[in-house]
Amino acid sequence: AQKITQTQPGMFVQEKEAVTLDCTYDTSDQSYGLFWYKQPSSGEMIFLIYQGSYDEQNATEGRYSLNFQKARKSANLVISASQLGDSAMYFCAMREDLMFSAGGTSYGKLTFGQGTILTVHP
Amino acid sequence: DGGITQSPKYLFRKEGQNVTLSCEQNLNHDAMYWYRQDPGQGLRLIYYSQIVNDFQKGDIAEGYSVSREKKESFPLTVTSAQKNPTAFYLCASSIYQGRSRNYGYTFGSGTRLTVV
Numbered sequence: 491a492q493k494i495t496q497t498q499p500g501m502f503v504q505e506k507e508a509v510t511l512d513c514t515y516d517t518s519d520q521s522y523g524l525f526w527y528k529q530p531s532s533g534e535m536i537f538l539i540y541q542g543s544y545d546e547q548n549a550t551e552g553r554y555s556l557n558f559q560k561a562r563k564s565a566n567l568v569i570s571a572s573q574l575g576d577s578a579m580y581f582c583a584m585r586e587d588l589m590f591s592a593g594g595t596s597y598g599k600l601t602f603g604q605g606t607i608l609t610v611h612p
Numbered sequence: 613d614g615g616i617t618q619s620p621k622y623l624f625r626k627e628g629q630n631v632t633l634s635c636e637q638n639l640n641h642d643a644m645y646w647y648r649q650d651p652g653q654g655l656r657l658i659y660y661s662q663i664v665n666d667f668q669k670g671d672i673a674e675g676y677s678v679s680r681e682k683k684e685s686f687p688l689t690v691t692s693a694q695k696n697p698t699a700f701y702l703c704a705s706s707i708y709q710g711r712s713r714n715y716g717y718t719f720g721s722g723t724r725l726t727v728v
Contacts, residue, residue, distance in 0.1 A: 496654075525716050533700055535719035581654060585716075596709045599645065599670070600717055602655040 494603035513582030524565040529579040618720035635703035642708035644686035
């Protein structure tokens with residue numbers, strides 16, 4: 491069974507500073523995807539970044555980067571140059587994938603961690 | 613624009629009543645999911661469906677029921693057997709198979725259910 495662990499219930503960062511949100515995962519699968527979502531107080535889930543288990547390069551999307559250490563089973567989110575609007579709950583999630591020999595992938599369900607509340611101070 | 617619509621946004625239920633939460637998508641996604649979120653907590657999977665007329669239990673299915681008669685719709689019924697239904701409910705959809713592995717979920721805006 492999949493398990494996602496986010497050990498930081500809350501994090502504080504000064505505006506314009508960088509912050510790292512931790513995520514570790516446990517799976518016996520070879521093929522999987524790792525995701526980070528942002529949830530503001532409105533409740534919507536905003537996709538931030540994706541990392542595939544076979545991707546050799548760390549994923550980056552604007553101010554977001556994913557520090558993927560496969561051997562340690564960690565997928566930490568780094569937010570550079572924090573902004574006040576970054577204050578929200580952040581979730582790490584993992585999806586099992588089934589890759590077909592003919593190409594293509596069947597996508598499994600997403601399993602979420604407990605989340606980290608990030609507060610950006612001015 | 614394509615997306616997922618959840619209704620209502622807020623729902624109040626008396627104890628002992630069944631209520632149904634609506635989830636509709638026009639993204640032509642095969643798979644749909646229901647998650648429950650308690651305050652300050654992560655999302656837990658209730659039910660999911662990867663094809664019409666078929667669905668599977670998630671981690672916390674007791675006290676809930678679903679149907680998938682149409683590809684676009686995946687309603688969730690919270691039955692009186694669910695002892696603590698007050699929570700935020702999120703519906704999501706995704707494609708089921710593809711050639712790009714970078715394919716996450718699209719989420720609805722959620723329904724806040726309160727038992728009164």
